[in-house]
Each structure stands twice: as C-alpha cells, then as structure tokens.
Amino acid sequence: MKRFVLLDTAEIPDNGGALCLFEYGDDFVIKLEGGKGGQLMNSRMHGSEDALAELPCKRIASRPQPRVLIGGLGMGFTLAAALKTLGENAEVLVAELVPGVIEWNRGALGEKAGYPLRDTRTKVINDDVAAVLSAEPAGFDAIMLDIDNGPEGLTQQANGWLYSAAGLNACARALRPKGVLAVWSASADRQFSARLGKAGFKAEEVQVFAHGNKGTRHTIWIAERRGG
C-alpha cells in the first residue's frame, strides 16, 4: 500500500511556516506543514500547470527574443511547458520564494518535469516574484503566476498584494506592449476578472482539467495588456 514518506522540510522566509516534500509511491507531493491548504502540488497532476505556460507562451513565441517570468517554481511543470513552447532565443526567469524548493528541483524531484532548471534558457532567482516584476518595468513578454491557491483562499497572506489592484497594476507595468499575464487559480472568481479589466487587461477566464480530460478543473486567466 502507498504511504506518504516525508523526505524534507523547507522553511518559508518571513512566514514562520514550512513546506514539506513527501514521496508517495512513484510520485512526489508538496504540502504546507501542519496540513493548512491540503496538497499544494502532486507530481501526478499537472495539466493546468502546463496550460498556465502553454496558453500565454504560444501568443508571444514568435517575438524575436521572448523574455518571460514565472512565479513560483513548485515542481517545475510550468517552467518545463514554457521551455517546450518557446524557441531557442527565449529567456525564462523563475522567481521562487523558498530556497529548499529550488534544491528539491535540482535533486530527485526534478526528474518529474525533466530537470528544466538545467536548460540554458532558464534563470532561477530566489526571491518574491512581486519584487522581481516590480524591479523590471517593461521587462517581460509574459508573466505566469502560480504562487498560491489563487486570488481567494490564500495560504500566505503576503501573497494577497499580487492579486490586488496595486499588484495587477505592477504586473501591467512589468509587461512589454501587448504582453500577456497568466494567473492560475484553484477556483473561478468573477471579482478578479473585473479587477484585471480595471488594471488595463483584456482578460479571458478559462477552465482547464487538473489531469487528463475529466474530473477537477482549475481556472486560468489569460490577460493581454491593452494599448501600445
């Protein structure tokens, strides 16, 4: 019978909490210490994490030197899908808050997504993605955010800013003309769609299967920056 085997624990900076990496049969599972938020990630299910990169990257892949930002790394599936969708001239920055998560991806966990950190187009930064995007006006053709459960049901209150009007305005400033913001969420949220519109985005909300073509669906917003 399969059982959860704790492999490692990684502290979340300035939070007091920690992430736990478990082996579960042939798969890996990441949970918040203490159980809050249930399973954050399971290596068996990554359909919506892949789509989070495929949908925006397809739109900007033909630009001369596409530069994209992903926050956070998790199990590396969004990163792997971005690398697969973009060409050789692309640069993919990944901002990951928890140093331990980066180490896990360099080790056995990395095999699940095909070790995308080893790709020469990847640059990983151990920082809050909010700080990274705020520091680079007009720096990116696409920004992909999967840092929490979505605009609602946050596991880390500090992440709330990125989903607020101020955070979305910062995302708009960090994008190049006609740049695309993609946001992952466990559930739909009409208020968030309206907030994207107010921040200058033309937004579309799509439902994507978590795994295969039936069962649980997640929400992804694909939002294009309006104007030049």
Ligand SMILES: C[S@@+](CC[C@H](N)C(=O)[O-])C[C@H]1O[C@@H](n2cnc3c(N)ncnc32)[C@H](O)[C@@H]1O
């Ligand atoms: C659900 S996982 C991302 C899963 C990822 N899409 C994948 O394909 O595996 C969320 C990740 O975001 C990281 N994170 C949380 N808040 C963050 C922040 N403010 N900036 C950067 N990374 C953050 C977490 O440590 C975790 O690794």
